[in-house]
Amino acid sequence: MMKKIWIIATLALGATVFVSCSKVRRDTGRVYMPDMSYSRAYETYASTEALKDEKVNYTAMPVEGTIARGDLLFTNTLAFDSAGYANSPSLVNPLTKDSSYKMDMTEAERLYLVNCAICHGAKLDGNGPLWKPSYGGDGPFPNAPANLISNPLYLKMAEGTMYFSVTNGRNNMGSYKSQLNPTQRWMVVTYIKNKQAAATAATPVTTTATADTAAAKPVVK
Secondary structure, three states: OHHHHHHHHHHHHHHHHHHHOOOOOOOOOOOOOHHHHOOOOOOOOOOOHHHHHOOOOOOOOOOOOOOOOOOOOOOOOOOOOHHHHHOHHHOOOHHHHOOOOOOOHHHHHHHHHHHOHHHHOOOOOOOOOOOOHHHOOOOOOOOOOOOOOOOHHHHOOOHHHHHHHHHHOEOOEOOOOOOOOHHHHHHHHHHHHHHHHHHHHHOOOOOOOOHHHHHHOOOOO
């Protein structure tokens, strides 16, 4: 009796498997959280008005407070106005603040040459190809670009103020917020400050001879 039951059960199971596999099934069944499995097709720059009818809240903007992968945990909270510029020295360079961070100076130099050297020059002397004051100052600007390597104003300028200017623009210089992310802007500022420090250290100290010291020197005839 038991043998017959096993034979019947085996045949029933085989028949069930055969019937189940006899045709292609396209239906995957119910999906848990279908919005997570099947995203709505959306074209770049397309209007989001139609999505509102489906009660989909999509603005193409990142969630407030989120940071892009690889970006620094740094937010410039200063407003783009005169008060913000006055308070910009309070911005601290996160790259130099963290002693464990090793910045790629080669990449920092590349970012400067690509984005800044066209005006400020590869040597930071304000003699970029878009201005060329050594050729008569026939550039498109009414004033020469800033000389970052010798002008005391920029030698003493705080890193935060320089970052604020690069971010928001200053005088003839436009904003670089869309071209450089916060990390890259700080890298450019750090590169400029390092070049300034090197140039200052390499400048020989000169003394002016007074009338007394000049008179004390022997006259060679």
